[in-house]
Amino acid sequence: MLQLSKKVEYGLIALRHMAMKPNGNVVTTKELANEYDLPYELLAKIMQKLVKGGVVRSLQGVKGGYTLAQKPSELKVASIIRIIEDSKPMVAECYTDGPDGCYLFYNCTIRRPLGKLQRNLNVLFDRMTVQEII
Amino acid sequence: MLQLSKKVEYGLIALRHMAMKPNGNVVTTKELANEYDLPYELLAKIMQKLVKGGVVRSLQGVKGGYTLAQKPSELKVASIIRIIEDSKPMVAECYTDGPDGCYLFYNCTIRRPLGKLQRNLNVLFDRMTVQEII
DNA sequence: ATAATGTCCGACCCCACAAGTCCTATATTC
DNA sequence: GAATATAGGACTTGTGGGGTCGGACATTAT
Ligand code: SF4
Ligand code: SF4
Numbered sequence: 001m002l003q004l005s006k007k008v009e010y011g012l013i014a015l016r017h018m019a020m021k022p023n024g025n026v027v028t029t030k031e032l033a034n035e036y037d038l039p040y041e042l043l044a045k046i047m048q049k050l051v052k053g054g055v056v057r058s059l060q061g062v063k064g065g066y067t068l069a070q071k072p073s074e075l076k077v078a079s080i081i082r083i084i085e086d087s088k089p090m091v092a093e094c095y096t097d098g099p100d101g102c103y104l105f106y107n108c109t110i111r112r113p114l115g116k117l118q119r120n121l122n123v124l125f126d127r128m129t130v131q132e133i134i
Numbered sequence: 135m136l137q138l139s140k141k142v143e144y145g146l147i148a149l150r151h152m153a154m155k156p157n158g159n160v161v162t163t164k165e166l167a168n169e170y171d172l173p174y175e176l177l178a179k180i181m182q183k184l185v186k187g188g189v190v191r192s193l194q195g196v197k198g199g200y201t202l203a204q205k206p207s208e209l210k211v212a213s214i215i216r217i218i219e220d221s222k223p224m225v226a227e228c229y230t231d232g233p234d235g236c237y238l239f240y241n242c243t244i245r246r247p248l249g250k251l252q253r254n255l256n257v258l259f260d261r262m263t264v265q266e267i268i
Numbered sequence: 269a270t271a272a273t274g275t276c277c278g279a280c281c282c283c284a285c286a287a288g289t290c291c292t293a294t295a296t297t298c
Numbered sequence: 299g300a301a302t303a304t305a306g307g308a309c310t311t312g313t314g315g316g317g318t319c320g321g322a323c324a325t326t327a328t
Contacts, residue, residue: 001142001286002215002223002255004248005135006316009226012244028274036241042317048276061325064274077251081136089136092143107170110146113267114138117211120258121136124251133247135315140287162303176288182305195296198303 010038011046011084012077015130018056019072026065046084053083072134078125089125091118144172145180145218146211149264152190153206160199180218187217206268212259223259225252
């Protein structure tokens with residue numbers, strides 16, 4: 001519990017890989033999957049999300065692949081998680097889904113206090129960038 | 135993802151409840167389950183774990199129940215999670231299970247860098263106590 | 269022009285694990 | 299000894315993360 005999802009880990013591994021190559025270098029999903037022994041199709045999905053999220057650019061066709069769209073120092077881990085998971089890393093489901101997310105919502109005594117934790121978490125993930133994991 | 139488990143939430147709600155009552159006050163699982171609309175049997179299990187973990191004391195038999203074993207200001211959220219989940223809140227499974235936990239272990243490039251994140255997380259959960267969620 | 273090689277994307281399956289339930293034993297009070 | 303509490307093993311259920319498949323589209327090389 002409280003673990004990063006595999007998808008996020010794969011995404012970070014991929015981004016780190018790209019960040020280490022000389023700027024503008026194109027890398028394919030196959031390369032990444034082989035190099036780190038990651039499940040190809042899954043990684044492909046992740047890369048597509050990263051494109052939609054604007055952190056990498058894609059080049060289609062033969063000789064295609066992916067390239068970073070931002071400087072590693074600008075790639076916040078928080079953003080990457082949000083892009084891959086479709087939501088920020090939240091400490092309680094009601095924080096993402098609102099009152100409908102949990103039947104305890106209205107008589108939950110820890111919801112507000114957990115806000116502190118959440119804020120601190122946000123800071124933590126906002127501070128860390130891909131640059132730092134090189 | 136990254137959410138606290140329901141068990142932990144229930145545990146925190148229960149502990150908070152006890153922390154607000156005058157010192158030494160005995161509270162039963164039934165009371166707690168009714169008051170906050172929590173699943174009785176599940177909550178019972180959690181309370182038993184908290185007893186084993188030494189954060190609450192149990193009194194058996196009629197007129198029995200639970201009472202805090204420590205001051206709210208000493209009840210760290212980190213400990214509570216560890217007691218209920220049988221392990222600390224970890225950012226990656228290899229941190230709890232070691233090399234056997236993840237087949238990527240030996241050629242994982244983000245394992246070490248994530249250590250920073252883990253340390254910061256530890257600090258976060260170690261700092262927060264039940265006192266703070268009152 | 270067509271084959272090769274890449275991304276794009278929806279639909280689907282699988283299963284480990286969180287969450288919840290049931291049932292019985294044991295301790296304590298009145 | 300009846301009532302009420304915890305203790306704890308065994309079990310079922312539901313969900314979502316992780317993984318897979320198949321086909322469409324884009325680009326390049328020959
Ligand atoms: S309402 Fe309370 S119990 Fe429900 S998700 Fe939010 S914090 Fe957790
Ligand atoms: S080895 Fe890498 S991928 Fe596997 S759990 Fe640890 S950090 Fe995550």
